Amino acid sequence: YLSDARVLALNSYENRVYQVGIEDETPLIAKFYRPDRWSDAAIREEHSFTFELAECEVPVVAPLVRDGETLFEHAGFRFALFPRRGGRAPEPGNLDQLYRLGQLLGRLHAVGSLRPFAHREALQVSNFGHESLATLLDGNFIPRSLLPAYESVARDLLKRLDALFAANPVKAIRLHGDCHAGNVLWTDDGPHFVDFDDSRMGPAVQDLWMLLSGERDEQQAQMTEILAGYEDFAEFDPRELHLVEALRTLRLIHYAAWLARRWDDPAFPAAFPWFNTQQYWQARILELREQIALMDEAPLVA
Structure with missing residues (x-):
């Protein structure tokens, strides 16, 4: 993916999450995981669960896969990429x-x-x-x-x-x-x-x-x-x-x-x-x- 340098920090405290503009494509969501919070195995298990749910047509936002991998690292920070899926919160009591x-x-x-x-x-x-x-x-x-x-x-x-x-x-x-x-x-x-x-x-x-x-x-x-x-x-x-x-x-x-x-x-x-x-x-x-x-x-x- 080639970023167009438009980066928007999203509201997240446990991790650092950004909307990243992609040239000629829909922006992606990049989630940088807090160091030492989860093991690699725990993160991959979370990702696997979302894929399992998606395969059963449960509407979830699963991470993107590249070369069979969903968890990546840059400069010591682990991250995953997700498609951008917006929406609004449910109406209270509806x-x-x-x-x-x-x-x-x-x-x-x-x-x-x-x-x-x-x-x-x-x-x-x-x-x-x-x-x-x-x-x-x-x-x-x-x-x-x-x-x-x-x-x-x-x-x-x-x-x-x-x-x-x-x-x-x-x-x-x-x-x-x-x-x-x-x-x-x-x-x-x-x-x-x-x-x-x-x-x-x-x-x-x-x-x-x-x-x-x-x-x-x-x-x-x-x-x-x-x-x-x-x-x-x-x-x-x-x-x-x-x-x-x-x-x-x-x-x-x-x-x-x-x-x-x-x-x-x-x-x-x-x-x-x-x-x-x-x-x-x-x-x-x-x-x-x-x-x-x-x-x-x-x-x-x-």
Whole structure:
């Protein structure tokens, strides 16, 4: 490919992603992977999963292949090239769109359940929860005056999550892993999934709950539509609905730890200047206390 020197940085913090103009052709997307974040084998496994999905006509954006390879290196930086596929986010709460997304996720999970990942991290309480909390406590990010309150509520929640996951063993399959509205782009031809960076082994409901929005009754109606579409193509274990608030809790703790782990990257203090402020951690404590209350509520139903 011959670039026309038009390069546009796209909104990405974990990696560096650019739209690169190509002479007389549609621009490409170049993703430069964060050093030491993934092994080569893990990245190639992610790429292979997207090809497997594409072969089964699941709408994903798979990397470009050259000489049988999808992962390249320049000046010590690993990168992959992708076709540019734009689109808009789904409309929050649109039941027709959620039914369609449920169908596509059922197809995605039907493929994902065929075999496990060998090189990619699984979603577990140990890594998303306990290791994340250790990162926050060891890094002096939480103001001293708020540290006891945050540590107490987080440890209480993780104890509950350990018990919940132990009491509700569910099948782990290959997932998208970060299936929120920003990673589903809609065009006139329908939706497609992007950004499989966080693809991992985990319960199917992990790819469903982040599509929910609004109050409890709205979320129930949305989940009903998602599952109606999903079960056109794959079975869903209704016991997994007990894990929705647990998975939300893990995401909250893990996200704070992700910011902490990246704080040495100059892009992060510039983009998230509120991270180590008193107000931020007060809000996180309240958020986790609210999770305790939400976990005490009856789960959504299938």
